[in-house]
């Protein structure tokens with residue numbers, strides 16, 4: 241096993257109506273909150289009104305920054321920082337999915353500096369040592385951001401989508417009520433399942449042998465397949481939503497990377513190019529990329545794929561290559577079954593975009609930490625995605 245540090249200070253309240261505990265959890269942190277929300281879903285579902293009335297009940301004055309888009313922009317975070325500073329809020333409450341929560345993390349650290357939050361993502365600013373207390377009310381199971389210190393924002397002018405993390409960005413408390421995800425449409429449900437499976441795979445392909453982490457990973461993927469199909473077949477299936485929510489959190493809260501040197505993350509780096517160039521959903525980019533990336537790196541990873549074929553799909557073929565091919569095919573079939581794409585044409589990205597994609601990959605030096613990606617690899621993987 242590779243040496244590792246395991247630190248996760250986020251308190252998670254999981255289950256139906258955990259929002260009833262919002263007041264006692266937040267009042268210790270102050271009396272003024274900035275609520276951060278997306279475009280429409282939390283207002284349509286009535287969740288925003290419910291949180292506002294809870295603010296009134298617990299005597300917390302609140303201001304709202306709304307309109308965070310999927311594939312969030314750093315400019316929104318900078319604007320919200322200005323509002324947070326003007327109102328001198330004591331805390332941030334993010335109500336939404338990964339885009340909202342990641343933006344809220346940027347606001348939390350931006351509150352204490354006088355430069356654009358984007359300087360953090362560009363590694364041009366000192367690591368933040370303080371951030372406003374952040375509380376999250378998760379409405380979409382996908383990223384795991386509700387229980388990690390990571391945040392991903394993008395700059396459309398420069399064509400960069402960058403991740404960033406710092407220990408002060410862990411949410412203080414995250415409220416995970418599966419019933420809040422019952423309104424998530426099938427496509428977003430599928431993208432979320434694709435994202436959580438990708439997080440498991442990124443860490444599985446990390447450096448080092450870690451039998452417990454590898455079996456955890458296989459279990460996360462196996463259950464994501466089982467409950468992902470159930471949630472797509474019946475979006476109001478609470479048990480399926482409940483399991484997917486907890487799977488997504490565990491897929492990226494530090495559990496799976498123990499002993500794996502944090503993972504490879506080359507597929508995510510490649511996917512950021514697709515999201516920043518074409519504004520496609522993160523999970524959709526990943527379900528197109530992973531089958532291609534796995535195929536491209538065979539036969540170097542046949543034994544790892546055979547492990548997954550056995551522990552995810554119960555296929556125990558003595559011939560490793562056969563088992564490996566089976567895993568890749570079954571994974572792609574599953575993505576198609578739940579309605580997330582496996583080819584670029586399904587998201588209207590055509591071969592005419594080839595040079596634009598390759599240029600962005602080169603400019604951003606897209607790479608994996610274990611499975612290195614050269615310009616030859618960029619193109620070979622791209623050819624497998626058309």
Ligand code: NZQ
Pocket residue numbers: 277278279280281282308309310311312336337338339340342379380381382383384385388390391392420421422423424425428431432435492508522523
């Ligand atoms: O904007 P609204 O109207 O709220 O609609 C959202 C959005 O259109 C909708 N939605 C969210 N909750 C809903 C709902 N619709 C109905 N009912 C609900 N309960 O879903 C759409 C997508 O929301 P978004 O937050 O973008 O999705 P997700 O949670 O998948 O987040 C994706 C972002 O997270 C980043 C990705 O790069 C992407 O920008 N990631 C963050 C990570 C982290 N911080 O650890 C790791 C991941 O690898 C990922 O990179």
Ligand code: ZN
Pocket residue numbers: 383435438439508522
């Ligand atoms: Zn992801």
